[in-house]
Amino acid sequence: MVPARDGVVEDIRAFDGAIDSARAEGLLAALQLARIDAARGASLTFELLQGWQRHVLRALQPPLFRSSPAFAKGGRERFGIGPDTRIRLNACLAESMYDSARPLSLSARAARAYLDVCFFHPFGDGNARAAFLALIFVLAREGITLDNVSLLRRVRFQADDPQDPLILSRYINFHLSGTRRASSNGCRGQKINHTL
Template identity: 90%
Template sequence: MQVVDRTGHGSGWHRHCAQVLTWFLQRWNVPAEVAEALVDEAIGGRFHSWTSPETVLVDDVAERLALSLSLRQDATTRPFEPGRGEPTPDHLERWLAIRDCVPWQDVSDAGGGDGPMAPSRDGAVEDIRAFDGAIESARAEGLLAALQLARIDAARGASLTFELLQGWQQHVLCTPQPPPFRSSPAFAKGGRERYGIGPDTRARLNACLAESTYDSARPLSLSARAARAYLDVCFFHPFGDGNARAAFLTLIFVLAREGIALDNVSLLRRVRFQADDPQDPLILTRYINIHLSETRCASS
């Protein structure tokens, strides 16, 4: 509220608010990369230029941030003590365990298995302009630039790697250099999910992303491979910020590499998935298939 008062909640005041909250966390020894991620998750794109936030929204942001800090302290600074409860689990490891058990081979493409598909309207571009543009014009412009680059990479048949994601994420976050892989545990969903880090985490991500390419020895449908790659990025959480957007671009890339574009992507950007829910991967594949089918019908 002090930032609102000093800026008059003018254009872009919420960016300065996020900066001040990040400074506050850094003052209390939260690493900058972690602080930025926690603040971004707490605010969740709900502050807007030229609009003063309601008190209930400010309180909710404060509660989210306090909860994530509490969970982070439990997970990273307090040793396990009998009777005090289990430490926060590593949701990346939970995802990888579930990933191996999902019946991906049973997923078929609904309406998307008949070759390349170019819809009359570009659902990804329209959604970015409407959804991200409503949050901030610069955010939409950065994501649109990243989308264009992802489609260029898809057209040349590039392999999906973290290094490829870095190039897109530089546009997403508008940074002077490609953003690095995180160097500490990451948190999401108000601190309820914690993604661990180890010396091989980046290599494990690349190994998972490599499976997005069709493999005749272990054939999986396009929707299964796209959903799996999307969730890999979500739960490896490689960047300090913008991981949901990175996951969305990954899904679009996997489809585009096989000549598929969608006329609607709303189901792919409005629902959060849990790292330890074995049904969520299949739900996401159904959402992809809904959009594939609708796009195929509209294009025929």
């Protein structure tokens, strides 16, 4: 499903561009890589995120997995670290791939990937952007580009709130439905240019 407008690119240009043009450029470069990886059917791993995150943070080298506890939301959330944290993250990210033995909906798998990145907090900075890219990657791997992502970028989730995965999945479904409606209302056949 490819809509007439690319809501991800538009949102990055508007939202991140308003914060800092370099931030938007870095995220757009990472998005382009994520979509290339999705098109080749890559598995979602920390190493894949790491390659994107280099562009998100505009770093010379891919950022390393954090080596100490991390904090978010003004210190209200703490993310521990152990010798197997990176292995556990990769195991969780692997579940973003469709599995006929455990068929989860696309929105559930995309929400799970987003929340896994948020709550493992693998990087020293830019984890929300990494989580967003993971979500977009899961959708793109199934050929889906959203025409709007506003609910996916303007929400906050608590690590200990059991309702947050359901809420995020509903938001993804809302945007999927909106994109499908727009595509069926005369946008069919138009292709967007993924060149960022």
